[in-house]
Amino acid sequence: MVDSQQQRIQQYYDTTTQWFMRFGSTRKHGSIHRALYIDRFVIDDPTQVIHYLIKQAITTHVPHAQSLLDVGCGVGASMVALGRLLPQLTERNGVTLSNVQADLGVRQGNNVIVASFHSLPYSDQSVDVVIAIESMIHSDQPQLFWREVRRVLRPSGMVFICDDVLRNGSDSMIPVFQKGWHAPNLQTLETHIMHAGQQGLQLRDSVDLTCYLRLVNIPEPLMHVLAKPYDAFERYPLITSTLGSMALQHLLAVKAVSYTMMVFVRS
Numbered sequence: 606m607v608d609s610q611q612q613r614i615q616q617y618y619d620t621t622t623q624w625f626m627r628f629g630s631t632r633k634h635g636s637i638h639r640a641l642y643i644d645r646f647v648i649d650d651p652t653q654v655i656h657y658l659i660k661q662a663i664t665t666h667v668p669h670a671q672s673l674l675d676v677g678c679g680v681g682a683s684m685v686a687l688g689r690l691l692p693q694l695t696e697r698n699g700v701t702l703s704n705v706q707a708d709l710g711v712r713q714g715n716n717v718i719v720a721s722f723h724s725l726p727y728s729d730q731s732v733d734v735v736i737a738i739e740s741m742i743h744s745d746q747p748q749l750f751w752r753e754v755r756r757v758l759r760p761s762g763m764v765f766i767c768d769d770v771l772r773n774g775s776d777s778m779i780p781v782f783q784k785g786w787h788a789p790n791l792q793t794l795e796t797h798i799m800h801a802g803q804q805g806l807q808l809r810d811s812v813d814l815t816c817y818l819r820l821v822n823i824p825e826p827l828m829h830v831l832a833k834p835y836d837a838f839e840r841y842p843l844i845t846s847t848l849g850s851m852a853l854q855h856l857l858a859v860k861a862v863s864y865t866m867m868v869f870v871r872s
Contacts, residue, residue, distance in 0.1 A: 677740020681715030785849015
């Protein structure tokens with residue numbers, strides 16, 4: 606049974622995915638995540654940099670990995686990119702709550718199914734690598750997320766997460782971001798480490814990637830003006846998502862939130 610939070614996420618991505626694919630920075634390769642500008646990666650599309658970071662993590666921590674599961678996979682573009690970078694990953698699967706994303710992914714030849722990362726339809730210890738790019742933040746039950754990730758991972762398997770992490774919880778724009786992006790799991794790094802550790806997953810690496818984003822610092826007074834009629838737009842996901850994005854830009858710029866890469870290994 607899909608709970609109300611999952612229904613909201615499903616509706617959000619069912620409504621916005623086609624817009625992201627047509628007009629967003631994702632349109633070239635279909636990767637629904639942020640661009641990173643890191644000088645050592647000389648490539649034509651900065652939305653692909655995250656895949657090189659994942660490749661490095663896999664090569665370092667699980668060099669013999671053959672299977673990958675992308676939880677919150679969008680249309681499956683990251684699986685395709687990682688298949689090119691690491692041909693040894695012969696088994697690549699992804700789950701999404703969005704029927705629209707799954708349909709698009711399947712049409713493009715990707716192994717994408719509709720499922721929740723709170724209840725993954727995969728066997729125990731069946732996966733070498735789990736990745737979650739800007740998806741864990743949607744979980745309203747993070748203990749279930751970590752339990753399921755640990756369950757499907759083989760011993761010594763790796764979890765790669767890249768998401769927004771809380772640094773200062775006092776900023777008034779945090780609720781605007783969380784509501785606009787349906788992001789209840791905005792937690793500190795220490796909280797994520799604690800939840801992962803309770804499931805036998807140990808942090809091996811964390812990197813603040815915020816400095817590699819190209820941010821637009823929207824002044825807080827202007828943000829308050831823009832966010833004031835927020836509740837009036839709740840029926841319009843593209844508008845609330847845009848307000849959430851603007852709030853996130855502000856939060857990242859003032860360092861209330863960081864865009865952080867985390868690598869965990871199952872003991």
